[in-house]
Structure formats: structure tokens, C-alpha cells
Amino acid sequence: MNFKYLIFPVLLISSFLTKAQETHVLTNPVLSGFYPDPSICKTGTDYYLVNSTFAYFPGIPVFHSKDLSHWKQVGNVISRPSQMNFLGDGVSRGLFAPSISYDKGTYYVVCTLVDHKGNFVVTATNPAGPWSNPKWIPEVNGIDPSLFFEGDKAYIVYNSDAPDRKPLYEGHRTLRLYELNRKTLKVKGKEILLVNGGVDITKKPVWIEGPHLFKHEGYYYLIAAEGGTGMDHSEVVFRSKNVKGPFLPYDKNPILTQRDLSPGREHPVTSTGHADFVTGPDGKTYAVFLGTRPYKGDYYNTGRETFISPVKWLNGWPVITPEHTAIKDSYPVTFPAVPQKGALPMNGSFAYTIYFKKVLSSQLLFLRTNNESWYSLAEKKNQLTMKLLPATCMGTGNPAFIGKRQQHAIASATAEMDFKTLKENEKAGLLIFQNEYHFYYLCKSIDKGKTVIQLYKGNEAGKNMELITQSSLNGGKDKIELRIDINKDRCSFFYAEQQEDWKLLKRKLDGKYLSTKEAGGFVGSLFALYATSSGETTKNKAGFSWLKYSGQDDL
The missing domain is CATH 2.115.10.20 (Glycosyl hydrolase domain; family 43)
Known part of the structure; x- marks a missing residue:
């Protein structure tokens, strides 16, 4: 290779980096x-x-x-x-x-x-x-x-x-x-x-x-x-x-x-x-x-x-x-930019994946104080294992809930879950959560002996979720992918029994329902991994391999 032909591009890159540091x-x-x-x-x-x-x-x-x-x-x-x-x-x-x-x-x-x-x-x-x-x-x-x-x-x-x-x-x-x-x-x-x-x-x-x-x-x-x-x-x-x-x-x-x-x-x-x-x-x-x-x-x-x-x-x-x-x-x-090594992006359009290894990402939140060890990063390699707790997101306790903030009006969250359904009261999946009364829950469960994917909605009573729709799962596998897409006032819900083979469960549900104007309060929405036994005791668990997030500014 004749390296003299690399000089001009290198100079261009060097000039670009200098200007980037100045701007x-x-x-x-x-x-x-x-x-x-x-x-x-x-x-x-x-x-x-x-x-x-x-x-x-x-x-x-x-x-x-x-x-x-x-x-x-x-x-x-x-x-x-x-x-x-x-x-x-x-x-x-x-x-x-x-x-x-x-x-x-x-x-x-x-x-x-x-x-x-x-x-x-x-x-x-x-x-x-x-x-x-x-x-x-x-x-x-x-x-x-x-x-x-x-x-x-x-x-x-x-x-x-x-x-x-x-x-x-x-x-x-x-x-x-x-x-x-x-x-x-x-x-x-x-x-x-x-x-x-x-x-x-x-x-x-x-x-x-x-x-x-x-x-x-x-x-x-x-x-x-x-x-x-x-x-x-x-x-x-x-x-x-x-x-x-x-x-x-x-x-x-x-x-x-x-x-x-x-x-x-x-x-x-x-x-x-x-x-x-x-x-x-x-x-x-x-x-x-x-x-x-x-x-x-x-x-x-x-x-x-x-x-x-x-x-x-x-x-x-x-x-x-x-x-x-x-x-x-x-x-x-006029002062120079100083990027933070290892930091997750916090502004502009961005996407990243949270992998579950030795410690939980700093971006993640529990719903109220976590006083017990209902989750583990050591039970299975590269997996977050969550017990199904009796507590629900509609109460004021500490449910099996680990969430990250929705950071854009146009956003998507995807999770890979490994969950063997056993009883109708046991559910695990992906939540878009504003408060105890305003949320959508995309989950895997059982209905009349059949394994199903379900979509629920919260309500003002704060006691029982409302079932919007469900679909039978055909593959019989424990592992499934779940996805929630948000486009301002529209929410769409997908699932995949094979990797990224997405099937639509429900399109364009009301996103204003998750807004502060309708829900009240001082918080914003979170995408959350959530597993519940709906008030009953169980030994069942759900495992999550990763949580992907992507969002874009409305330009």
C-alpha cells in the first residue's frame, strides 16, 4: 500500500476533530x-x-x-x-x-x-x-x-x-x-x-x-x-x-x-x-x-x-x-466539550441496550423502597431473574417492577423474556407506566389452559386491570420478545415468538392517557419489566436478558 495517499484524509480528519473540539x-x-x-x-x-x-x-x-x-x-x-x-x-x-x-x-x-x-x-x-x-x-x-x-x-x-x-x-x-x-x-x-x-x-x-x-x-x-x-x-x-x-x-x-x-x-x-x-x-x-x-x-x-x-x-x-x-x-x-466515558446518552436522539450482568444500570428504578431480594443477577448468567410477587403496580407497595424513564415523545422499548406460564394469576412482561391508575401492560399469561399474550389497561379505581385484547401463543416456547412503541399520543404493542418476528397485538391506543394532563401528578412515564402473581403466593420467576430503548427528538 502507498501510504502517501492516506495523508490527505488523515489531515481532513485531524482538521475536523480540531473544529469539533472548538465547537x-x-x-x-x-x-x-x-x-x-x-x-x-x-x-x-x-x-x-x-x-x-x-x-x-x-x-x-x-x-x-x-x-x-x-x-x-x-x-x-x-x-x-x-x-x-x-x-x-x-x-x-x-x-x-x-x-x-x-x-x-x-x-x-x-x-x-x-x-x-x-x-x-x-x-x-x-x-x-x-x-x-x-x-x-x-x-x-x-x-x-x-x-x-x-x-x-x-x-x-x-x-x-x-x-x-x-x-x-x-x-x-x-x-x-x-x-x-x-x-x-x-x-x-x-x-x-x-x-x-x-x-x-x-x-x-x-x-x-x-x-x-x-x-x-x-x-x-x-x-x-x-x-x-x-x-x-x-x-x-x-x-x-x-x-x-x-x-x-x-x-x-x-x-x-x-x-x-x-x-x-x-x-x-x-x-x-x-x-x-x-x-x-x-x-x-x-x-x-x-x-x-x-x-x-x-x-x-x-x-x-x-x-x-x-x-x-x-x-x-x-x-x-x-x-x-x-x-x-x-x-x-466557547469552552470545550468533555464527553463522559461510559455514560448513557441523555439528550438528542439515541438508542442503547441495557444488559443484565453484575449490577443493575443506574438508569433503572424500583417502584418504592426495595426492602427484599426478589431479583437476582447471579441466578442465571447474563439474566435478570425476578420473582413473581403478590404486590401489583396498582398498590402502594414494592412490586416486582424495574423501570427506565421514557425520554422521548417518540420512543420504543423492547425486552427479551424467559417465562414459563403456570397459572392464570401469574403474569410477566413489559409495562408502560405513568402511575397506579394509568398504564398499559403487555404480558404473557394463561387463559383457560392456553398460553396467551395479553394487553391490559389500568383504571381510575386502581384495583383490577382491564383486559383490552389477547392472542394465543403457538410456539410453546418459554422465551418471547415484547415491544412497546410510543408516538406521542399513540401506543402500539407487539410480540415475537421468534427473534424479531414481530406480530402486532394492538395498534394506536390512546397515549394521552399516559400524559400528566390526564394522569396528574409530577412524574413521567417509565417502561418497566414487571412480574406479578396478582395477590397470591408463588415460587414462579421470570427472566429478562436485556432491555432495549430507542427514542428520537421530534424534529
């Missing part, structure tokens, strides 16, 4: 799918971000990045059953709005366990974990706590009740502050009221929440969400010369919202708010915040996602969307 964009959403309520902190050149997980376990994923664009999950804050129990909680209860911060060698996460003990703080010297058991802060009455450190002092700011617990209108809330003892992590001194109602209480602002404090050029800034988590969601800002106030609002609030834009615009991002700020590698300010990507108005099945945007400082005030402009699909930046 970097932040692609929205940076975390696609159900990753709401982002909070971020910086240590040196490292960024760490956390999100709400509600009643799913492990709780509060921890992501790491070097460039604000490529994120890799490195751990979970609530990773041990001994830390916290979500049994008995509805899917959208549990953990609300964590906030992560760093000071003097220690990482802190504060959060709210609603309906139970309330607010707590956990610590770690490594954000990948392990994190401490929670220290409860009963004096902090409310939700969405956040820490602020200055010198030897620490403060906790949070959403709380109206003054004297006498709201003037629906959604009347306050922002309050306590000083915190750094060693004991207990409050000290008196509670201080920072904001009553919101930017302008005469206009009856609702649901002031998700506060964060930071200092910039001599001012203390207090940012918070306002307007609720729906289409009217926004972010507002106040500032003061004193950490304890008084805090005055920016006269051009809100600093982030999409509610004033035309609902007919292409590829809208809506419901933006619940922001947190961080300094980027270029020394400029960036905001992470939640948003949604709806179809046909206000329908979305993917939940609230994590977005990012540069922050502009205008006359001493930070603004995310000047003149309420639209959130962009991407933002060019």
Missing part, C-alpha cells in the same frame, strides 16, 4: 425524560446535579459533568432502604425538590419527604456516595429547602405557609429563612420571613417555591419559582444587601417563563421554572431549570425535564429569557 453546544434538554426540579453545584472543574424522584427508589440521582452538556449518573443520594421508606406513598409523593451544595470539603443535599417527617439534610465527602442517613429538621415547616453558606455561617431557605397560617387566597405561600448550626445541622435563632406571597401580593401570586440564595457583587440574590408547575410556571428574582432581607423584587420579573409565547409555535418548551444558577467553565452564569416538551397543546408523557440556558446580567439583575424569548434547542459556548 460545543449545550443541547436541550440536557437531561431528557423525567428529571424534574434540578439543582446544581460546582467544585473546581466538576459539576454535580440532582433531581426529584418522588416515590421511586433509589432516590435523588447524582449526575456529574465537566462541561454542563455531557452528564453521567455517578450515584444516588437515597440508595439504602435504611435511609428512607416510600412504602405506602403514591407515585407522586415521596421526595420533593432536592438541593445540592458544597462547602469546605462536604457535599450537602437538603430535601423534603412529604407526608412523613418533612425536611432533612444528608452529607457526603464524595457526591457519588455513600450519603449519610438523614438528619431531620422539624422546625423547617414547608418544602423545597436550600442551603446557603457564607464564611462560618450557614442558612436554610424554604417554601412555607402564609403568615399565621391564614392564606389570603389559594396558593398563598411564603419564603422563609433559618440560620443553621454547621456542626449539628440544627436551626438556630428565629425564623425570618423573606417573601410574602411572591413578587406582588396585591396580584395574588401563587406557589412561590424552590428558592435558592447566592451572593453576587455585594448583593444577596433570592431566586424562586412562581405560578405553579403548569403552563404558568416562571422564575422570579429578589435581592438585598442583607442575607436576612428585606428582599426587593426585580421590576421586570419574571426572569424566566414561556407562558406569554404563542401556543402554536413549533417545538414548544413550556412550564419552565424551578431554576438554579451555576458559574460555567467560561466564568459566565448558567441556569438549569425544569421544562416540558408537549405535543398537541399541553400533553406530555415524558414528565418535566432538565433544561439549561445562559444567564444575562442586566443592570445588576440575572435574566434567563430577556423579553420572555423562547428557550432554544441549543446554545453555543
Whole structure:
């Protein structure tokens, strides 16, 4: 071979790589799918971000990045059953709005366990974990706590009740502050009221929440969400010369919202708010915040996602969307991209396969705290073996359920399952799950002595699934492949008795049924491997070899 003919292509590739390294964009959403309520902190050149997980376990994923664009999950804050129990909680209860911060060698996460003990703080010297058991802060009455450190002092700011617990209108809330003892992590001194109602209480602002404090050029800034988590969601800002106030609002609030834009615009991002700020590698300010990507108005099945945007400082005030402009699909930046080795993709169109080897992928979730060993990765090589549990996804226990988030409006999940059907009450298969009442279940079972593939739907009663259709299986084999395709408001269901020899079971069922608008709550849909004995006891098990996911942005 004459190597002189390879010089020009090599130079082209080298030139291309150099330009690729110089060109970097932040692609929205940076975390696609159900990753709401982002909070971020910086240590040196490292960024760490956390999100709400509600009643799913492990709780509060921890992501790491070097460039604000490529994120890799490195751990979970609530990773041990001994830390916290979500049994008995509805899917959208549990953990609300964590906030992560760093000071003097220690990482802190504060959060709210609603309906139970309330607010707590956990610590770690490594954000990948392990994190401490929670220290409860009963004096902090409310939700969405956040820490602020200055010198030897620490403060906790949070959403709380109206003054004297006498709201003037629906959604009347306050922002309050306590000083915190750094060693004991207990409050000290008196509670201080920072904001009553919101930017302008005469206009009856609702649901002031998700506060964060930071200092910039001599001012203390207090940012918070306002307007609720729906289409009217926004972010507002106040500032003061004193950490304890008084805090005055920016006269051009809100600093982030999409509610004033035309609902007919292409590829809208809506419901933006619940922001947190961080300094980027270029020394400029960036905001992470939640948003949604709806179809046909206000329908979305993917939940609230994590977005990012540069922050502009205008006359001493930070603004995310000047003149309420639209959130962009991407933002060019001058600092280099730093891809994460071994990370699963988190934005754009992508596909990957989760294989079941020695440990479960960090992308996977249990439905509530997993207190028992009903699954195994060691019983059979390269297989996830799941016991059929009496608990069902319609209850508030811990069923045999292992799920991953739906991260695109157009998505597909496929699983290979090895399951010998024995009784009619025993079922195993693939679930698309929004909550206890809104799901579709594609499963293998027995009906009148015959092995069948069945499709069920949840219902508002939350007790018995509704059988939509079923089909007899002819091959007599235990192994089968299952597939669920989602195209916005349409769901289609397939099965294959031979590898990828797909047969349609049901096409274009209602996908809006899985949307937040119809299902309610604060979560997004999950594809889940699910096996149940429907309230009875059995020794039967189901095995899964892999779970494939693919999704594309609606371009």
C-alpha cells in the first residue's frame, strides 16, 4: 500500500476533530425524560446535579459533568432502604425538590419527604456516595429547602405557609429563612420571613417555591419559582444587601417563563421554572431549570425535564429569557466539550441496550423502597431473574417492577423474556407506566389452559386491570420478545415468538392517557419489566436478558 495517499484524509480528519473540539453546544434538554426540579453545584472543574424522584427508589440521582452538556449518573443520594421508606406513598409523593451544595470539603443535599417527617439534610465527602442517613429538621415547616453558606455561617431557605397560617387566597405561600448550626445541622435563632406571597401580593401570586440564595457583587440574590408547575410556571428574582432581607423584587420579573409565547409555535418548551444558577467553565452564569416538551397543546408523557440556558446580567439583575424569548434547542459556548466515558446518552436522539450482568444500570428504578431480594443477577448468567410477587403496580407497595424513564415523545422499548406460564394469576412482561391508575401492560399469561399474550389497561379505581385484547401463543416456547412503541399520543404493542418476528397485538391506543394532563401528578412515564402473581403466593420467576430503548427528538 502507498501510504502517501492516506495523508490527505488523515489531515481532513485531524482538521475536523480540531473544529469539533472548538465547537460545543449545550443541547436541550440536557437531561431528557423525567428529571424534574434540578439543582446544581460546582467544585473546581466538576459539576454535580440532582433531581426529584418522588416515590421511586433509589432516590435523588447524582449526575456529574465537566462541561454542563455531557452528564453521567455517578450515584444516588437515597440508595439504602435504611435511609428512607416510600412504602405506602403514591407515585407522586415521596421526595420533593432536592438541593445540592458544597462547602469546605462536604457535599450537602437538603430535601423534603412529604407526608412523613418533612425536611432533612444528608452529607457526603464524595457526591457519588455513600450519603449519610438523614438528619431531620422539624422546625423547617414547608418544602423545597436550600442551603446557603457564607464564611462560618450557614442558612436554610424554604417554601412555607402564609403568615399565621391564614392564606389570603389559594396558593398563598411564603419564603422563609433559618440560620443553621454547621456542626449539628440544627436551626438556630428565629425564623425570618423573606417573601410574602411572591413578587406582588396585591396580584395574588401563587406557589412561590424552590428558592435558592447566592451572593453576587455585594448583593444577596433570592431566586424562586412562581405560578405553579403548569403552563404558568416562571422564575422570579429578589435581592438585598442583607442575607436576612428585606428582599426587593426585580421590576421586570419574571426572569424566566414561556407562558406569554404563542401556543402554536413549533417545538414548544413550556412550564419552565424551578431554576438554579451555576458559574460555567467560561466564568459566565448558567441556569438549569425544569421544562416540558408537549405535543398537541399541553400533553406530555415524558414528565418535566432538565433544561439549561445562559444567564444575562442586566443592570445588576440575572435574566434567563430577556423579553420572555423562547428557550432554544441549543446554545453555543466557547469552552470545550468533555464527553463522559461510559455514560448513557441523555439528550438528542439515541438508542442503547441495557444488559443484565453484575449490577443493575443506574438508569433503572424500583417502584418504592426495595426492602427484599426478589431479583437476582447471579441466578442465571447474563439474566435478570425476578420473582413473581403478590404486590401489583396498582398498590402502594414494592412490586416486582424495574423501570427506565421514557425520554422521548417518540420512543420504543423492547425486552427479551424467559417465562414459563403456570397459572392464570401469574403474569410477566413489559409495562408502560405513568402511575397506579394509568398504564398499559403487555404480558404473557394463561387463559383457560392456553398460553396467551395479553394487553391490559389500568383504571381510575386502581384495583383490577382491564383486559383490552389477547392472542394465543403457538410456539410453546418459554422465551418471547415484547415491544412497546410510543408516538406521542399513540401506543402500539407487539410480540415475537421468534427473534424479531414481530406480530402486532394492538395498534394506536390512546397515549394521552399516559400524559400528566390526564394522569396528574409530577412524574413521567417509565417502561418497566414487571412480574406479578396478582395477590397470591408463588415460587414462579421470570427472566429478562436485556432491555432495549430507542427514542428520537421530534424534529
